[in-house]
Amino acid sequence: MGNRRRVGEPQKARPATRPAVIGGMIAVVVGGAAFGVYALWGGGAAADDRAGSGSGSADHKAVKTGPLSATEVQTTATTFLTAWQQGKAAQAAAVTNDATAAGALLTGYTKDAHITGVTLTPGTRTGDKVPFSVKGTVTYKGISKPLAYQSALTVVRNKADGKPLVDWHATVVHPDLQYGDKLVTGEAGTPPVKAYDRNGGELTTAKYPSLGPVLDGLREKYGKTAGGKAGIELDVVRGAASQKAKLSDKALLTLTKGTPGSVKTTISPTFQAAAEQQVTKQAQSSVVVMRPSTGEILAVANATHGFNVAFQGSLAPGSTMKIVTSTMLFEKNLITPDASHPCPKTYKLAGWTFHNDAGSEIKQGTFKLAFGASCNNAFINFAPKLSDSDLTQEAQQVYGLGLNNWAIGVPSFDGAVPVQSGAQMGASLIGQGGVRMNPLNMASVASTVQSGVFRQPYLVAPSVDNRTLAKAARTMSATTQAELKEVMQYTAAYGTAAKAMAGLGPDYGAKTGSAEVDGQKKPNGWFTAYRGDLVAAGVVQAGGHGGDTAGPMVAALLKMGG
Template identity: 80%
Template sequence: MGKRGRVAERRKTRPAVVGGVIAVVVGGVGFGAYALYGGGAAADEGSSTSAAQKAKAVRTGPLSATEVRTTAEHFLTAWQQGKVTQAAAATDDSAAATALLTGYAKDARIKGVTLTEGARTGAKVPFSVKATVSYKGTSKPLTYDSALTVVRRAEDGKPLVDWHSAVVHPDLKDGDTLVTGESGTPPVTALDRDGGKITAAKYPSLGTVLDGLREKFGKTAGGRAGVELRVVRGTSSKSAKSSDKTLLELSKGTPGEVKTTLSPTLQAAAEQQVSERKRASVVVMRPSTGEILAVANTSHGFNTAFQGSLAPGSTMKIVTSTMLFEKDLTSPGASHPCPKKYKLAGWTFHNDADSEIKQGTFKMSFGASCNNAFINFAPKLSDSDLTKEAQQVYGLGLNNWAIGVPSFDGSVPVQSGAQMGASLIGQGGVRMNPLNMASVASTVASGVFHQPYLVSPTVDHRTLAKASRTMSSKTQAELKEVMQYTAAYGTAAKAMAGLGPGYGAKTGSAEVDGQKKPNGWFTAYRGDLAAAGVVQAGGHGGDTAGPIVAALLKTGG
């Protein structure tokens, strides 16, 4: 039968109403929906249609409200009715959609799905999900909110759901799956250093930390697994060190206990501090041991404090200064101007607000965070000097920290030319997070790198990372001198007021492409406490992250 015959035959099929859209269903595929999107008989004639006619038929431009509504309704109605093939066909990645939607019913054991569309905003359509999860005679209701976005397919202009796993559940990343069954990992009860119970309800920042503790210690902490619906991370999420996540408990297991080093006083204070600013993260630790006493983030979906990878700005000048002092290239009191501009390998570097120090010491440049007083040392350095300093003295960038939960250990790649110069001031390819920079301040305070940890290595007999060498007492004294000067008289003075004299600090501002304000950094120590924080897109570190860090050092612990 020719194509014209097939089209004529389809037209004899009675129309049905699906989600308020008239659609003709043939073999489980909505032909009427296809016609609605600009297809139909003429488009089905294939070879008899000229290229010019086809090009003319392709819709372009913004999606209409009708296109968004009908596409969303078609997808949501098919999903609710369990018509996986039809739902997947309404997306721009039918294979991935088919796999996840099939697993939604088969592996996650979710049934009785009711999807309720919310108020649309442009091409975005929010919706709520009500369903039931059942496993071996046990059932529990499941409710959550999600959203989809409609896009226009480039080749034919057809509106489709922009497919990502998060459409099915907002906690899913692409490649993740949903599974209901007996948990492979028993639950854990996390305790603070005083034996108090840690919960995400009490400390919202610790949700990802609790997930990480369960993944690491669940099988060895003495608990028994229960039955749950959980997110099982895929390859991409595992590469990002994301842990599996429990979404719904059908039956409770027996948790084991894991004691952490967290201070209840400091953790509560850290949660309060970050809640007062957008996109803030902070870590507090003990220099003499490496114990992590608090970790908090404004946003609770990703642990920036432990896993972030951000340019640290001028806080990196602590590591740079360590290198310069060890090489006897300068000293705190050495005369060293900071020019307004400095050219290196075709780049022109500027100081903040084009400031300069014509007749001053290195300590003054450190305290004022004057960039070019550091970059103009570049011709005297090899490309790998900063990388070696970070690795050998501060234990950074070796990917071998074992703190008890997933963490990023910093990165100081070998670079040349202008990029090497930028690295000296914490830009270029240098990447850190508050955990890394709190460790840097801790190393200065104690004179020795103690790998940070959240769970004592005696719990599982793991080996903590060690630095290959220790800075000299002379270098430590010089670092303390410049950091104390900064805390007393430099860019950190306002935040650190009243915390002296046994203290030191360094501010930082890291420029980010496309961001109006820089990320504000601050790291400091006081006695046997050290802390570091970042406020993304907040502005200067002394004004943004500085008050957070200073408040926690004042709290003590």
């Protein structure tokens, strides 16, 4: 179909005994349709009679072979272009070597693309190729604009019957078309939107470079409902093959520009500006700021602007996951903050040997001390007392993670805590294995601890479109919340987060994380923390320890208060 080449290979020259009258006929029909003459080469009775032979071998010899003459190329091109210009799609398609695909695309040229008044002007032939110019008018709902472009066609000899035919490719109709694509004039997809912060100021990438993916997501979600109007365009609409090749639809001509609708967000201009500044300080850094009491997202920023890691990243969260693990341990009454609990230098589980950072150990200490020091084996050594699904259930039921049902207003990845067994389950307890999160997820975890209730984060208020926010299956007990705040406050005051959180107490809590990544010299540094009714979480990929990398970024935003 469409773009498949059907070029006939030249056959050997005919025997000299063949009458020359067939070749002479070509010159006779230059000014008219060549179909009748070429039919003589198809092996019909008339050809045999003129050749003076009724044999099958003579019939075969009637097929025209050899290079195309200039007359054949020019006549075929003129016949094709004339039929197309006159709007006779079927007749034009019949002069090609793929009449089905050609007919469909040429019919759509008028029907779908709304192109009329077409003038096709051949240029100077080069061998079997004929360039031509296209001029026409695109008209849609009373709006018209001229269209002009250059194209070209190639004439080939059909192997089966010797006919000169246009070698069909979608590019004949327009050079930007690929196999399976089509031209369509109409509304240009989703109407544009203007997004505004919580105070009514417009959000633009000029002000906030990180927000490019967010603004795209807002248009995708709210463009059709925010009161805007799509523009009208002539577009190349990609088919399956082009989509597989990741080619996007392409606008060829804009008849009218769209008028944008408006969407109000929860973004704070003060925090957004500060977050943008923070991510410029470290490569591959991302951060989210939110309000625990409401779930409102106040800021989102990424050092790299092409992909929204803060909302859509899927990274191992390292030891920040110990917040969720501790929640599970507290709820199961397996430990309390002040209970004695060792953290051995190594711990073997299902054939794996787990180590602590820098080979450290705590021989005599409390669970709170191990949490504050982020000592891995103090968590992994609970594995024999747990089922494979315990951590998954805790993450889903209390923190709303891993259910793929958050509706924040733009695309987001909602975390993943898969059920795993053996050593992989042990690794999950410290945020490795198959556990995957992003700064939005970990900000939500700290928010749930601070407020005691999971409130799904959101960037656009649910009242804007009456959508339903995700809810957790259950709420942690007041006792569990108090225990979590105790260990997180200890970490902020005396543990691995103390340097970054200095001067921010006493109503605060934090957790650091370092996630090892195969083939990466330094781990991803994580940090999530709350201070009063404010939470921030961040990651610096390949940055090193979270307390030294993501920590200062998060603490700087928490210092702003508000």
